Amino acid sequence: MDFDMISRTSSSVFLFFSRIFRLIFSPYKTMRSIAEDDDVVQLILIIVSIGGYYYIADNLRQYFHHPIVLFGLTTLHFLLTVGFFVFLRMSTKNSSQVKIKPALLLFGYALIPTLVWFLVNSWLFYLLPPPRTISFLGKGFSILYISFSLAILFWKVIVMYLAVRYVTRFTFFRIVYSMVLYLACVIPYSLFLYSLRLFRIPFL
Amino acid sequence: MSQSSYLKKLDLELERIFELQPNNLHVPALTYMYKKLTRPLKSLPIVYIVPLSIGSAIFMYLVFGPMVVRLVSLLQYGF
Numbered sequence: 001m002d003f004d005m006i007s008r009t010s011s012s013v014f015l016f017f018s019r020i021f022r023l024i025f026s027p028y029k030t031m032r033s034i035a036e037d038d039d040v041v042q043l044i045l046i047i048v049s050i051g052g053y054y055y056i057a058d059n060l061r062q063y064f065h066h067p068i069v070l071f072g073l074t075t076l077h078f079l080l081t082v083g084f085f086v087f088l089r090m091s092t093k094n095s096s097q098v099k100i101k102p103a104l105l106l107f108g109y110a111l112i113p114t115l116v117w118f119l120v121n122s123w124l125f126y127l128l129p130p131p132r133t134i135s136f137l138g139k140g141f142s143i144l145y146i147s148f149s150l151a152i153l154f155w156k157v158i159v160m161y162l163a164v165r166y167v168t169r170f171t172f173f174r175i176v177y178s179m180v181l182y183l184a185c186v187i188p189y190s191l192f193l194y195s196l197r198l199f200r201i202p203f204l
Numbered sequence: 205m206s207q208s209s210y211l212k213k214l215d216l217e218l219e220r221i222f223e224l225q226p227n228n229l230h231v232p233a234l235t236y237m238y239k240k241l242t243r244p245l246k247s248l249p250i251v252y253i254v255p256l257s258i259g260s261a262i263f264m265y266l267v268f269g270p271m272v273v274r275l276v277s278l279l280q281y282g283f
Contacts, residue, residue, distance in 0.1 A: 028246040036220075057283055121283045131277040134270050142276040143261045149279065151257035158249060165224065172227045172238060201282040 012041035020112055023159065031162040034109055038101035046108040050074055050203070053115060057122045064197040073193075074203045081204065082107045082167075084185070088178050089168040098167075106163040113156035114203055117149065 022030040054067035132138045190202040229235040
């Protein structure tokens, strides 16, 4: 392994962590810089993080299926999501020129809020297992938990909107329509996955 | 640096900035509202997201009461 490869990999790792940090405080600028990037190492790091989450979560509470199955399905869903929006762009803009690596990176970083929520949720499950009670502490924790979940949801909506905007180049209403179409496909599919005891809340 | 290289750099920068068509909601009032609402979200949205989330959670508790506690128990099983 030569020095050049080591330095490139280390810079990718550094960039990965710095982008996650900057995604919290300035998602617009960060996603804009990600849209110009095609670094595969960062994508691998995102996927490895998701795989790592499933193994950690399986140790905290055993899944019905093996974590490798859930990880494989999550990767497949991620690729289908990217494919969906890339297909929308190609079909509406009559353009066959779509940069796939930036699209993968953008939607990969859009998974970061989801990963954060799932990680925090799994650790809270271990430290403060449900069910919650209607005591003062239970209500207080519930309000904090809902605040945290809503903050992550708003963050996710912003990052997802930016990912769709940069991949598809759509304007506001088209982005809303494409998201509605995407949810129309995802929601019934998620219910199907729930019936198979694969995911309670889909990792999207 | 020569003038032509400056112009070239400017062209590239303008191309980069206007790579994306600006958002247009086709109704001037809506476009104006959209730009007003999204401007603060472009830089440091956490300043707005955190108080908004806390306010929404408190509002949800005031409206729905103990159902919020049940929702939290449900969400905690969600992973």
